[in-house]
Amino acid sequence: MSDKSRPIKQSDGVxxxxxxxxxxxxxxxxxxxKRYLMFELSEQTRLLDDRYRDIEKKASVLIQEAKxxxxxxxxxxxxxxxxxERNQYHLSKSEIVGRSEQAKNLAIDSYFMQGTIEGxxxxxxxxxxxxxxxxxxxxxxxxxxxxxxxIGVRPPSQLSAS
Numbered sequence: 001m002s003d004k005s006r007p008i009k010q011s012d013g014v015x016x017x018x019x020x021x022x023x024x025x026x027x028x029x030x031x032x033x034k035r036y037l038m039f040e041l042s043e044q045t046r047l048l049d050d051r052y053r054d055i056e057k058k059a060s061v062l063i064q065e066a067k068x069x070x071x072x073x074x075x076x077x078x079x080x081x082x083x084x085e086r087n088q089y090h091l092s093k094s095e096i097v098g099r100s101e102q103a104k105n106l107a108i109d110s111y112f113m114q115g116t117i118e119g120x121x122x123x124x125x126x127x128x129x130x131x132x133x134x135x136x137x138x139x140x141x142x143x144x145x146x147x148x149x150x151i152g153v154r155p156p157s158q159l160s161a162s
Contacts, residue, residue, distance in 0.1 A: 016124035021133050024151070025114045028141040029106045037103045037112075045096050052089045056082070111139070 027033050059082040066074035106112060123132050135151030 016122050018120045018122050019133060020118050021121055022116050022135065023119045024116055024135065024137040026137055026139050027112045027114050028139065028146065029108055029110045029112050030142055031108065032142050033112070034103060034106060037106075038100065041096055041100045041103060045093070048089065048092055048096065052085070055085050059085075 059078050062078045063075055066072075066078065119136075121132050123129060131150075137147075137149045137151060138145060139147040139149070
């Protein structure tokens with residue numbers, strides 16, 4: 001049995017199982033949502049900056065200790081790791097800046113894909129597995145669920161053989 005399924009009951013030869021599935025989460029863009037999104041992005045920036053400052057401080061200490069020991073190889077290793085962290089920092093920072101620009105330009109009442117969450121669905125004998133495991137989108141407006149829509153997934157028997 002995979003780690004993505006858990007038996008929940010079995011009686012008289014009838015069993016059911018909980019399976020994990022992915023659910024899309026989208027938001028209707030409002031002024032409140034835009035403020036929230038900008039706040040979240042600024043928090044990500046602050047945390048990223050704090051983390052990078054900590055890495056630089058620790059690297060500086062390690063480099064100084066290695067120099068005092070005359071360990072040139074350790075100095076080069078730490079400097080290389082710091083260069084990798086610096087590159088990752090700049091990539092992440094530019095991604096957040098890009099997302100901030102996108103957030104500023106979101107049109108009110110448009111949809112914004114916030115991401116995915118995992119949910120469970122119970123499947124039992126006789127269920128259409130394709131329908132049960134098919135995609136789903138939850139639409140929220142200022143945090144309130146407005147709609148829950150299945151994503152049109154067709155079973156193989158309904159697909160054309162083109």
